[in-house]
Amino acid sequence: MIQLSGITKRYSNGFEALKEVSLEVDDGEFVIVTGHSGAGKSTLLKLIAGIELPSAGSVVVGGQSLRRLSPQAMALLRRNIGLVFQDHKLLFERSVFENVALPLAISGFSHKDAAKRVRAALNKVGLLNREKANPIQLSGGEQQRLCIARAIVNRPAILIADEPTGNLDSEYARTIMDMFKSFNQVGVTVLLSTHDERWVERYQPRKLTLVHGKLDHAGNEPVKPG
Amino acid sequence: MSTWWRHQGQALASALRRVARTPLATLLSILVIGVTLALPAALYLILTNLTGLASRLNVEPQISLFLSLDASDTEVQALQAQLQANPAIARVQFVPRDEALAEMKRVSGLADIVQTLDKNPLPHAFVVRAKLGSPEILEQLRGQFATLPKVDSVTVESAWARRLASFNAAGEKLVGLLSVILGIALLIVIGNTIRLQVLTQREEIEVGRLIGATDAFIRRPYLYFGALQGLVGGLLALGLGLAGIVWLTGSLSEIIALYAPDFRPQPWQLEAALLVTGGATLLGWLGAYASVSLYLAQIKPR
Numbered sequence: 001m002i003q004l005s006g007i008t009k010r011y012s013n014g015f016e017a018l019k020e021v022s023l024e025v026d027d028g029e030f031v032i033v034t035g036h037s038g039a040g041k042s043t044l045l046k047l048i049a050g051i052e053l054p055s056a057g058s059v060v061v062g063g064q065s066l067r068r069l070s071p072q073a074m075a076l077l078r079r080n081i082g083l084v085f086q087d088h089k090l091l092f093e094r095s096v097f098e099n100v101a102l103p104l105a106i107s108g109f110s111h112k113d114a115a116k117r118v119r120a121a122l123n124k125v126g127l128l129n130r131e132k133a134n135p136i137q138l139s140g141g142e143q144q145r146l147c148i149a150r151a152i153v154n155r156p157a158i159l160i161a162d163e164p165t166g167n168l169d170s171e172y173a174r175t176i177m178d179m180f181k182s183f184n185q186v187g188v189t190v191l192l193s194t195h196d197e198r199w200v201e202r203y204q205p206r207k208l209t210l211v212h213g214k215l216d217h218a219g220n221e222p223v224k225p226g
Numbered sequence: 227m228s229t230w231w232r233h234q235g236q237a238l239a240s241a242l243r244r245v246a247r248t249p250l251a252t253l254l255s256i257l258v259i260g261v262t263l264a265l266p267a268a269l270y271l272i273l274t275n276l277t278g279l280a281s282r283l284n285v286e287p288q289i290s291l292f293l294s295l296d297a298s299d300t301e302v303q304a305l306q307a308q309l310q311a312n313p314a315i316a317r318v319q320f321v322p323r324d325e326a327l328a329e330m331k332r333v334s335g336l337a338d339i340v341q342t343l344d345k346n347p348l349p350h351a352f353v354v355r356a357k358l359g360s361p362e363i364l365e366q367l368r369g370q371f372a373t374l375p376k377v378d379s380v381t382v383e384s385a386w387a388r389r390l391a392s393f394n395a396a397g398e399k400l401v402g403l404l405s406v407i408l409g410i411a412l413l414i415v416i417g418n419t420i421r422l423q424v425l426t427q428r429e430e431i432e433v434g435r436l437i438g439a440t441d442a443f444i445r446r447p448y449l450y451f452g453a454l455q456g457l458v459g460g461l462l463a464l465g466l467g468l469a470g471i472v473w474l475t476g477s478l479s480e481i482i483a484l485y486a487p488d489f490r491p492q493p494w495q496l497e498a499a500l501l502v503t504g505g506a507t508l509l510g511w512l513g514a515y516a517s518v519s520l521y522l523a524q525i526k527p528r
Contacts, residue, residue, distance in 0.1 A: 051436065072440055079438035089433050105236055106439045108229030150437070 001026055002048055002158070002189070007057035009043050009213075017043040019213045021057075025191065025206075027157070030184040032200055033193040035210035041193035042086075042162050044210065048191065049081055049160050050074050062157070079107055082151030084161035084192075088143045090135040096122070096146055097131040103154045121153040125179065141172035148179060152188075159183055161192040165199075177203065233443065241450035244423065252455065255419045259459025259506060262412055264466035266404040267502050271467045272474065273397045275492055276390070288383045289367055291352040297376040302350055305374060314357055314367060321351040349378060409509055416455060416513030420448050424521045431525055445518045449511055456510020460503035464494055467502075 002025040009018040017040045025031055033041045046052040047059050050066045059066045064077060090099055100121055104114040122128045125145035127138075135143055144164060151159060161180065165173035173196075181203050184190040190205075200207050209216040245252045291309075293302065302320070309318045326348045331337040356367055364382050371380045424431065434444050475482065475491040482489050494502075 049436075075435070075438050075440040075443075077438075078436065083436055089429075089436065091430055091433060093430070102434070103437045106434065106437065106443055108232050110232065154438075 001060075001062070002191075003058075003060040004044075004047070005058050005060075007044075007047060007054045007059065009040070009047060009052065010055040017213055018047070018054075018210075021210075021213075021215055023208065023215065025189060027189055028184070028187050029189055030181065030203065030205040031189075031191045031208060032203070032205045033191065033208045033210060034195060034197065034200065035193075035216075037195065039210040040213040041195075041210055043213075044208075045160050045162050045191060045193055048158075049083055050078060079103065079154055080156050080158065082154065082156035082159040082188075084144075084147050084151045084159070084164050086163040086166050088135075088147045090143060090146060090150075092134060092136050094135075095131065096127060096133050096135060096138070099135060099146060100149045100153050103150060107154060117153050118149075121149040124152065125149045141168050141176070144168060144172070144176055145179075148176070152183060156188065158189045158191070161190070163193055163195075165194060165196065233446065237446035237450050240447035241454055244447065244451050245454065248423075251419070255415070255455050256459045256462060258415055259412055259455060259510070260462025260466060262408050262415070263460060263463035263502065263506055264470070266401050266408060267463045267467035268470040269397065269401045269404065270498065271471045271492075271494065273394055273401065274495070274498070275471060275475075276397075277394055289354045289356065289364065289371065290381045290383055291354065291371050291374075291377050292379045292381075293350045293352075294376050294378045295347075295349050297350055301376050305376060306352065308374065309352060309354060314363065315354055316357045317355045319353040321353060323348045323350050326351060405505075409505070412456075412506075412509045413513045413516070416452050416510050417517035419455070420452055420514045420517040421521060423448065423451070424518055424525075428525060431522070435525075441519075441522050444522065445515065448514045448518045452510035452512075452514025452517075453507050454510070456506040456508070456513075457503060459510070460506025463506065464499055464502055468493055 004021055004023050007018055007021040008016065010016045021040075021044065033044060035041050043052065047054055047066075048061065050059075050061070050069070053067060061077065062080070064073070066074070066077075069077065091102070094102070097118055100118045101114050104117055109117070119128060119131070122131055125148050127142060127145055127149060130138065130142065135146060138146060144167075148161075148164075151161075159180065164176055164180070168176065177199050180190050180192060199205075291305075293305070297305075306318060306320055309315060323346050327340065327346045330348065331340045354367075354371075356364060368380045368382050371377055431444050471491050471493075
């Protein structure tokens with residue numbers, strides 16, 4: 001379970017990205033965070049992933065308050081959270097295979113076990129035949145899928161994606177969103193941000209709407225099937 | 227295999243890949259380490275050899291008493307009896323002036339000049355070996371002998387050996403001081419090399435942190451890289467030091483043949499070689515640790 005209580009995030013330049021946000025996300029939920037550009041979607045996801053710390057309030061993930069975690073404990077927690085970034089954050093000095101294998105190397109998997117998992121993850125995102133390629137040789141959609149493969153290879157309990165379809169055309173975007181839905185269907189808690197309301201209608205997730213850093217409670221009811 | 231060992235293997239492999247990716251920069255760094263360490267290492271080796279050389283020379287405490295030219299045989303015999311009765315003296319050897327002149331002709335190569343002398347300019351002498359050779363006792367005996375009748379001058383012939391020992395002791399301190407100063411310089415050099423590596427790998431470090439890498443995991447390949455550089459640099463310093471002593475021995479071969487013909491230059495002793503390579507490896511490790519830790523504190527995931 002993820003719990004945010006009275007979260008305010010104020011950056012050093014004085015900008016308040018989030019104001020008094022409180023919410024709970026149960027295990028296995030599929031949550032889409034929507035809102036206009038600058039509404040605080042990315043900040044909210046960063047706070048849950050422990051990339052940022054709140055200026056006020058508390059974030060609890062899996063029963064652990066992130067503010068109290070040591071760097072070591074935070075690193076261990078992050079191994080249980082798959083992160084998909086809008087800018088992918090791929091390593092272009094490493095092959096596709098090595099990019100996906102990195103979280104497993106960090107977790108201490110043997111090369112043999114890691115190779116099995118990497119190929120399974122690449123197969124899941126349709127990149128098995130590109131394992132030796134350099135990420136720079138991949139299209140934008142393929143790079144996004146590679147980022148997803150890296151996020152899921154450790155079989156995390158939580159998957160967080162910030163604008164995963166932001167730079168993709170409609171067809172690629174639907175493929176990517178279908179993947180997230182399929183991960184959710186096997187029990188993974190999925191939180192993703194988007195400003196595209198089409199996905200809310202298509203997948204009927206729990207929808208959280210942010211308006212100028214505050215949760216718009218009127219817009220946060222689960223969307224009923226039409 | 228345990229996770230810990232697997233992580234060590236991964237870090238070592240990563241460090242070796244880093245060497246392969248940047249061979250020129252690594253080579254330059256190793257050369258800097260090797261040449262910097264070669265100076266104290268070579269000095270240490272020279273001092274070790276000087277000590278060995280000194281031990282082969284006659285360093286038994288020996289005092290020479292040169293008598294006045296007018297000393298009679300009776301006075302010489304009285305003096306000999308007086309010296310032999312001294313409890314601080316182990317052995318007394320009389321060197322008659324004629325014998326000294328003959329020896330001078332034989333050894334010095336001045337036979338022709340000596341032939342031209344109308345009388346023997348050398349005095350009778352006593353060569354005395356003290357039971358104890360501490361500088362204080364020898365100095366005390368010297369003062370005592372100088373007051374004896376018909377004694378013209380007294381020389382303590384181990385003085386030069388003591389000077390050599392003092393020189394060695396000062397040299398050892400110099401080596402220690404140089405090692406500390408150059409060690410600090412090496413820490414900075416290695417730290418800076420690693421800092422540049424960290425900066426070029428900033429992206430990788432950030433991503434690693436985002437996906438659960440601990441600081442220890444991130445730091446480890448750099449530590450191995452620094453230690454590898456130090457190890458190879460240390461081996462290079464050993465080689466340079468050895469080359470230095472061989473060259474120096476060659477240059478001083480005539481002097482060595484004259485004073486210590488059975489002297490052979492000593493290569494590195496195992497302990498000293500381990501100290502140099504181990505020290506260099508440790509410096510590499512420490513330099514990398516300090517550098518990476520400093521920059522990890524600054525690099526935060528966006």
